[in-house]
Amino acid sequence: MRILDVGCGVKTYPGAVGVDRNPDVRPDVLWDLDSFPYPFEESSFDSVRAIHVIEHLGDVIKAMEEFHRLLRPGGRLRIETPHYTDFSSFCDPTHRWHLTSFSFRYFGEDHAGFGYYSRCRFREVSVRVKLLALWKWLGFELLVNRFPRFRRFWEHYLCFVVRGKVLEFDFEAIK
Numbered sequence: 001m002r003i004l005d006v007g008c009g010v011k012t013y014p015g016a017v018g019v020d021r022n023p024d025v026r027p028d029v030l031w032d033l034d035s036f037p038y039p040f041e042e043s044s045f046d047s048v049r050a051i052h053v054i055e056h057l058g059d060v061i062k063a064m065e066e067f068h069r070l071l072r073p074g075g076r077l078r079i080e081t082p083h084y085t086d087f088s089s090f091c092d093p094t095h096r097w098h099l100t101s102f103s104f105r106y107f108g109e110d111h112a113g114f115g116y117y118s119r120c121r122f123r124e125v126s127v128r129v130k131l132l133a134l135w136k137w138l139g140f141e142l143l144v145n146r147f148p149r150f151r152r153f154w155e156h157y158l159c160f161v162v163r164g165k166v167l168e169f170d171f172e173a174i175k
């Protein structure tokens with residue numbers, strides 16, 4: 001199992017190749033993820049992990065296309081990123097993007113009618129939203145994750161009050 005951990009920080013995922021642009025975190029590969037192509041062969045990974053890094057990158061579409069290039073057919077992409085209503089999303093001045101649970105839909109099989117932004121496609125295996133503790137205890141997290149239509153309703157009408165925390169996505173590369 002070849003795993004690539006992009007923006008690995010100080011704790012590279014066990015067994016993964018860690019990439020980061022900051023030499024102080026001592027990555028396996030020192031590389032700026034805004035520079036393309038990344039220094040790996042096409043289809044050379046079974047899994048790419050992008051944990052709290054996509055919101056830092058210059059071009060989300062290009063990064064997704066590069067993750068797609070590096071994954072074997074059927075390979076898995078894990079993305080974790082703050083929901084845009086969380087304090088951490090805007091508190092960190094190195095965050096360039098503030099995302100929702102629908103922010104990667106252009107790469108989906110039905111691409112929400114905007115398939116022309118990119119040719120690369122991912123199958124959405126799962127999307128999970130973590131909410132602030134109070135809302136979790138009141139049962140909103142369960143509802144948001146159990147019912148996709150309720151998640152859409154929450155994103156449109158409720159999320160400025162019932163605030164999100166972290167988004168967790170699992171995708172499969174379609175090639």
Ligand SMILES: C[S@@+](CC[C@H](N)C(=O)[O-])C[C@H]1O[C@@H](n2cnc3c(N)ncnc32)[C@H](O)[C@@H]1O
Nearest residue numbers: 007008009020021022032033034051052053056
């Ligand atoms: C919030 S930390 C997350 C670290 C780790 N993934 C984790 O979850 O603990 C973001 C990491 O992404 C790295 N990073 C941000 N922009 C980058 C870029 N353009 N190229 C490479 N690494 C980048 C930072 O140096 C930092 O280590």
